[in-house]
Structure formats: C-alpha cells, structure tokens
Amino acid sequence: MKFHHNLVTAIVHALQAIFIEQQYADKVIERILKSNPRWGARDRAFVAESTYNMVRWWRLLWFVLHETKAPEQPTEAELWQLFGVWALHHHGTLPNWTEVAGLNPTQIHERMNYARGVRALAESIPDWLDAQGSRELPEQWASSLHALNQQAEVVIRANTLKITREALAEHLQQQGIETRPIATDGLILQKRQNLFKTQAFQDGLFELQDTSSQQVAPALTVSAGMRVIDACAGGGGKTLHLAALMQNKGKIIALDVEAWKLKNLQTRAKRAGAHIIESRLIDNRKVIKRLYDSADRLLLDVPCSGLGVLRRNPDTKWKLSAEGLELVRTHQQEILQNYSPLCRQGGQLVYSTCSILPSENQQQIQTFLESQAGRFQLLSESTLFPDVTGFDGFYIAVLERVG
Numbered sequence: 001m002k003f004h005h006n007l008v009t010a011i012v013h014a015l016q017a018i019f020i021e022q023q024y025a026d027k028v029i030e031r032i033l034k035s036n037p038r039w040g041a042r043d044r045a046f047v048a049e050s051t052y053n054m055v056r057w058w059r060l061l062w063f064v065l066h067e068t069k070a071p072e073q074p075t076e077a078e079l080w081q082l083f084g085v086w087a088l089h090h091h092g093t094l095p096n097w098t099e100v101a102g103l104n105p106t107q108i109h110e111r112m113n114y115a116r117g118v119r120a121l122a123e124s125i126p127d128w129l130d131a132q133g134s135r136e137l138p139e140q141w142a143s144s145l146h147a148l149n150q151q152a153e154v155v156i157r158a159n160t161l162k163i164t165r166e167a168l169a170e171h172l173q174q175q176g177i178e179t180r181p182i183a184t185d186g187l188i189l190q191k192r193q194n195l196f197k198t199q200a201f202q203d204g205l206f207e208l209q210d211t212s213s214q215q216v217a218p219a220l221t222v223s224a225g226m227r228v229i230d231a232c233a234g235g236g237g238k239t240l241h242l243a244a245l246m247q248n249k250g251k252i253i254a255l256d257v258e259a260w261k262l263k264n265l266q267t268r269a270k271r272a273g274a275h276i277i278e279s280r281l282i283d284n285r286k287v288i289k290r291l292y293d294s295a296d297r298l299l300l301d302v303p304c305s306g307l308g309v310l311r312r313n314p315d316t317k318w319k320l321s322a323e324g325l326e327l328v329r330t331h332q333q334e335i336l337q338n339y340s341p342l343c344r345q346g347g348q349l350v351y352s353t354c355s356i357l358p359s360e361n362q363q364q365i366q367t368f369l370e371s372q373a374g375r376f377q378l379l380s381e382s383t384l385f386p387d388v389t390g391f392d393g394f395y396i397a398v399l400e401r402v403g
C-alpha cells in the first residue's frame with residue numbers, strides 16, 4: 001500500500017473539523033472532496049473511507065496509541081500518529097514519514113490484542129452507551145453493536161413513478177454499474193461508487209435509501225387517493241417513497257420544523273416527479289391543530305438517537321450523551337402525544353425510528369397506548385436488527401385509531 005502525503009493531510013484536517021470543530025462527518029467529507037476536484041476516484045474513496053473508519057474506530061485507535069481516552073483537543077501531530085496506528089492496523093504497513101517515525105509496531109500489536117478482550121474498546125464505543133445498550137438489549141446488544149461497526153452497503157430505491165426496478169437495473173448495468181435486487185424496489189450496488197453524478201440520478205430514477213428505511217412507507221399500507229400526513233418529513237426520504245406507493249394519486253402533507261429540510265424535500269420531489277406532496281413548515285401550534293382528524297395515514301418518523309445508522313454516521317456515537325438521549329426520548333413522546341390527533345378515526349399511525357433501543361421504541365409506544373385510554377390499538381411492531389438483516393437498525397410500529 002502506497003500512501004500519499006497530501007491525502008493523509010486531508011484526512012487529518014477532516015478529523016480536526018469533526019472532533020475539534022464538531023462538524024458532521026458527512027458534511028466535512030463532502031466539502032473536502034468538492035474542494036479537490038482533481039483527485040481520481042481511488043484517491044477520493046481512500047480519503048472518504050479512511051476518515052469514516054478513523055471516526056468509527058476513534059476510541060480504539062487512541063487506546064492503542066496512548067492507552068488513554070481520546071483527548072478533546074488532539075494536536076495535529078497526534079492525529080498523524082493516529083493515522084499511523086490506523087495504517088498499521090488496517091493496511092499492515094506504516095508510511096516512511098517523520099510524522100509517524102516514533103510509532104512502535106510491536107507495542108501497537110500488543111495493545112490491539114489487549115483491546116480485543118474489552119468490548120467497549122474492541123467495538124470502539126463510549127462506556128455509557130455500551131452499558132445502556134447491554135442493559136436494554138441483554139441478548140442482542142453484542143452482535144448488533146458488532147454489525148453497526150461494519151461498512152454499510154450502498155442501497156438505492158427505484159422510483160416506480162418513473163421506472164421499474166428491473167429496467168433501472170438494466171439501465172445502470174449499461175453504465176457499468178452492477179446491482180442485485182433487494183426488498184420490493186431496492187437494488188444493492190455490487191461495488192461502492194458515487195451515483196449522484198449519474199444521469200439516472202439527475203433524472204430522478206432512484207433515491208439512495210437503506211433497505212430497512214425502505215420498509216417504513218409500505219408499513220403505512222397506503223393506496224392511491226388517500227390523504228397522508230408525514231409529520232417529521234425532513235428531507236423526504238420516506239415521503240417520496242409514499243408518493244410512489246400511492247402512484248401519485250391523493251395527497252401527502254409533509255411537515256417539519258426545519259424550513260431548509262422541506263426545501264430540500266421540494267427539490268427531491270421535483271426530480272422524482274412526485275407532485276402530490278405539499279410541504280408545510282410547523283412554525284406555530286395552529287399548523288398542527290388545523291390538521292386534526294384528517295389523515296387516513298400518519299407517519300411519525302421521529303428524531304432519535306440514530307444508533308441504528310451508526311454504520312453511515314459513526315460520529316453519532318461520540319456526539320450522543322446520556323442526557324441527550326433522555327431529551328430525545330422526551331421529544332419522541334411529545335410528538336406522539338401532540339401529533340397523534342392528526343390521525344382520523346379508523347386511520348393508522350406508523351411510528352418509526354432508526355434506533356434499536358427499546359426505550360425509544362416499544363417503551364414509547366407502551367407509554368403512549370397507556371395514556372390514550374383505548375383510543376389507539378397496536379396492530380404490529382418490529383425491530384429490524386442490523387445483525388439479523390445486514391442493514392440499518394430500525395423500529396416500526398403500526399397503530400390504529402379506534403376511538
């Protein structure tokens with residue numbers, strides 16, 4: 001493996017932005033790749049994947065480097081050494097540079113071997129989160145955590161408003177992009193590659209969406225002509241899927257508290273040719289009250305810890321705290337309580353998270369049902385565990401309003 005100094009400099013700068021300036025890893029990597037248009041595909045992949053992997057294994061790498069926890073303000077010299085630890089561990093070789101000259105490969109191997117016996121080190125996760133996970137999921141936690149540290153596959157969803165999954169697969173194959181089918185409308189890329197620049201993406205023939213996330217819209221059992229409210233629509237990943245399942249007939253009201261996300265949703269909806277979506281910003285209580293008792297189907301894809309999508313956003317585990325998790329849970333219950341009246345009698349409410357923790361999932365639904373004095377009943381619930389499915393961790397509950 002030959003390392004390029006300028007690429008590792010970019011990785012060190014990316015880590016500074018993520019850990020010192022507290023920027024989101026995906027945004028940092030996007031910006032760095034954009035500002036270096038002359039890098040080839042291999043260099044771009046090296047920078048993106050090495051940065052993500054160093055974020056993922058952050059705790060483990062610091063332990064191996066210094067036998068300490070990660071410092072809050074790592075110096076540039078330390079980050080170069082940390083890359084050295086990563087290079088030795090992952091590629092089996094060290095670059096011949098002064099920045100990593102002081103590293104001792106024998107010591108690195110010994111510390112790595114020790115760390116293998118301590119789960120929170122081996123899986124590179126904060127102690128509090130490891131304790132929380134094993135308390136909540138005594139049987140499943142170890143294998144779920146291990147699965148959440150693997151690199152996620154690239155999954156797309158064919159936009160059936162424009163093309164069938166089979167025709168899309170053929171179209172992509174003609175561009176040299178090999179895929180295999182998954183779920184109802186999904187395709188998995190055989191090889192990681194950036195699809196955003198393809199004509200097929202610009203033409204709205206597909207969206208990037210993990211297989212687990214693709215299970216949420218079908219849980220609403222929508223049909224053409226229904227009135228659907230997606231109350232935490234964000235950038236609209238699931239809204240677009242709902243529009244496709246409704247064959248662009250009926251109405252979807254997409255709500256969110258962030259105007260910029262709804263703007264993004266509108267851009268995506270236009271590209272996808274989904275014209276039954278009306279977005280509304282929740283900027284006062286009336287926005288919600290006006291919609292009471294009006295939805296045949298209500299989706300509450302609530303904010304969550306993001307634990308189920310650690311494979312894509314490994315920086316989440318370093319940014320989350322026990323206090324933050326508690327706030328998230330309070331917010332989830334408030335959304336359930338305040339927005340459930342949007343569902344009409346006889347209609348259905350789907351609650352979903354990209355978390356596997358029962359305290360964000362089953363326990364929230366239980367608390368909600370107990371507070372409703374029989375107004376809602378649970379039709380089904382399932383946790384999609386990453387170690388079982390091989391995809392993101394998700395929870396989906398389907399409730400019916402009966403009173």
Ligand SMILES: C[S@@+](CC[C@H](N)C(=O)[O-])C[C@H]1O[C@@H](n2cnc3c(N)ncnc32)[C@H](O)[C@@H]1O
Binds near residue numbers: 231232233234261301
């Ligand atoms: C898990 S994300 C939604 C992802 C989106 N459904 C998708 O598929 O792309 C949760 C969303 O809830 C929004 N949100 C947070 N608080 C909210 C509230 N009180 N009411 C409505 N939306 C809220 C966030 O801005 C965020 O976009």
